[in-house]
Amino acid sequence: MSEEKPLFNVYEVFVQKDHGSPHVWVGSVDAGSPDDALLMARENFLRRETAVSIWVVRQQDVHRTDYEDRDFFARESDKQYRMLSGYNKSNAEKWRKYKKSLLDLEKDFVKD
Amino acid sequence: MNEQILVELLYQLADDELVAGHRASEWLGLAPHFEEDIAFASIAQDEIGHATAFYRLLEELGQGKADDLAFLRPAAERRNAVLLERPNGAGTYLENPAFDWGFTVARALVYDLFDTVRLEVLTRSAYEPLAQLAAKIRREERYHLLHHTTWFKRLATGTDESRRRLQAGLERVWPEVGGLFALGFVPTGDIFPATITDLVDRWTAELSPLFDSVGLAWPSGQIMRPPVGLDGRRGQHASDLEELLATMSEVYRTAPGAAW
Numbered sequence: 001m002s003e004e005k006p007l008f009n010v011y012e013v014f015v016q017k018d019h020g021s022p023h024v025w026v027g028s029v030d031a032g033s034p035d036d037a038l039l040m041a042r043e044n045f046l047r048r049e050t051a052v053s054i055w056v057v058r059q060q061d062v063h064r065t066d067y068e069d070r071d072f073f074a075r076e077s078d079k080q081y082r083m084l085s086g087y088n089k090s091n092a093e094k095w096r097k098y099k100k101s102l103l104d105l106e107k108d109f110v111k112d
Numbered sequence: 113m114n115e116q117i118l119v120e121l122l123y124q125l126a127d128d129e130l131v132a133g134h135r136a137s138e139w140l141g142l143a144p145h146f147e148e149d150i151a152f153a154s155i156a157q158d159e160i161g162h163a164t165a166f167y168r169l170l171e172e173l174g175q176g177k178a179d180d181l182a183f184l185r186p187a188a189e190r191r192n193a194v195l196l197e198r199p200n201g202a203g204t205y206l207e208n209p210a211f212d213w214g215f216t217v218a219r220a221l222v223y224d225l226f227d228t229v230r231l232e233v234l235t236r237s238a239y240e241p242l243a244q245l246a247a248k249i250r251r252e253e254r255y256h257l258l259h260h261t262t263w264f265k266r267l268a269t270g271t272d273e274s275r276r277r278l279q280a281g282l283e284r285v286w287p288e289v290g291g292l293f294a295l296g297f298v299p300t301g302d303i304f305p306a307t308i309t310d311l312v313d314r315w316t317a318e319l320s321p322l323f324d325s326v327g328l329a330w331p332s333g334q335i336m337r338p339p340v341g342l343d344g345r346r347g348q349h350a351s352d353l354e355e356l357l358a359t360m361s362e363v364y365r366t367a368p369g370a371a372w
Contacts, residue, residue: 007270008145029147032270035262042255043151 009058011037013045016053023055034058113303118239119173120191120297121304124345125234126166127192128292130182131353132223133159134360135196136216138205144213155220155256162249169241183361184368187353191296194344195288196223197353205359214277217267218285221260222319226292228253229314238302261322268326279328286331291338296345312336 008030014023026045031037037056046054065072136156143149167178175181198219201212231253234246267278293308293315300307312335323330342348 030145031147032266033262036266039259039262040147040151043154044147047150047154 008032009037009060011041011056012059012062013037013041014055014057015041015045015049015051016055017049017051019052023053028059029056031056113238114301115173117298117301118242118303119170119175122166122170122173122242123189123191124296124298125230126163126170126181127190127344128196128223128227129159129163129166131190131192131196131356132220133157133163134356135198135200136220138200138209139211139216142205142209142211151259155259158252158256162252165245165249169245172241179364180368183364187349187357188347190344190347190349190353190357192344192353193223193288193291193294194338194342194348194350194353195219195285195291197344197349197356198284198288199352199355204355212277212281212284214267214274214279214281215284216281217260217263218278218281221257221264222285222289222315223292224253224256224260225318226311226315228257229311229318232314233304233306233311236305238305242303264322265326268328282328282331286333286335288339288342289335291342291344293336294338294343294345296343298345308336 009032010028011031011034012028013026015026016023029037029040029044031040034056038054041054041056133156136152136159139149139152139156141149143152163182164178167181170176170181171178196219199211200209200216202208202210228250231246231250235243235250237243237246264278267274269275293311295304295308298304320330338344338348342350
């Protein structure tokens with residue numbers, strides 16, 4: 001062996017239950033190659049469940065954030081406008097008014 | 113259709129799968145790593161499931177209860193190939209098991225490949241229930257074969273030690289491979305539409321490219337006949353089978369009438 005490579009690696013396993021669903025992380029397996037990892041994933045996570053697809057990714061190929069780096073996730077100012085709940089009753093009211101004003105404009109236009 | 117021939121063939125199929133499945137089950141808790149332990153145990157369950165299906169066909173033909181056929185028949189009536197009854201290595205499951213993974217992978221690969229070839233033949237059998245069952249089992253065996261092929265390549269190309277152990281396993285397996293292809297009292301015909309040469313040729317055509325791909329030389333020695341005096345298809349067995357049957361049927365024999 002020319003370079004120091006571990007014989008076994010941890011692979012993270014993602015299973016897709018049906019064609020319409022996303023691949024969901026279910027756990028990890030220890031395996032000697034990506035092919036081995038797929039076999040092990042099939043046996044260890046699909047003994048009872050059925051699925052249409054499995055992904056395995058070597059754990060060390062997963063790039064991750066640092067739990068200590070809280071600023072990475074900082075959200076200090078109001079981001080209400082990005083949330084569905086940010087659009088409440090008063091928004092609906094504003095929309096109705098706006099649409100109505102457009103209609104009124106149209107009427108005026110026709111009159112002319 | 114000659115029912116005697118059909119019954120002989122079904123015993124070969126059922127006994128092969130049962131004995132192979134039992135030996136595989138003896139890796140439980142001992143396989144090289146946790147993930148493989150579960151994978152190999154699942155395969156063992158599958159093989160025993162296939163055996164059950166074949167014993168049920170025998171039950172339908174009036175041979176007796178499937179469980180009795182599996183657990184109570186003496187070694188001399190068994191039709192499995194001798195290769196499959198060999199222990200997994202030194203020791204026993206309960207006492208100092210020093211089992212041999214190289215041998216196990218080598219045996220599992222040569223057997224499951226043979227089984228795949230045989231199932232393809234069976235899908236063309238004139239006995240319709242058998243042809244249908246063979247088609248069903250074949251789908252599951254495809255995955256088994258992939259599993260064993262992956263391990264074969266892994267050991268062959270892993271480390272010097274893994275390659276050496278695989279080669280040692282192949283050397284142990286090879287002299288008894290011929291016992292798989294033997295047909296015993298089953299002649300080539302509409303129930304089993306293939307000859308021994310057909311089986312050997314198809315098996316070799318699949319396996320030899322695999323040996324080439326990992327740079328392993330094709331082992332020497334004939335594979336057309338079982339070893340002299342050890343033709344399992346004719347009820348000739350090693351003492352290993354007696355020991356296997358004693359262990360396997362121990363619980364069943366304690367209370368033969370009980371519903372488990």
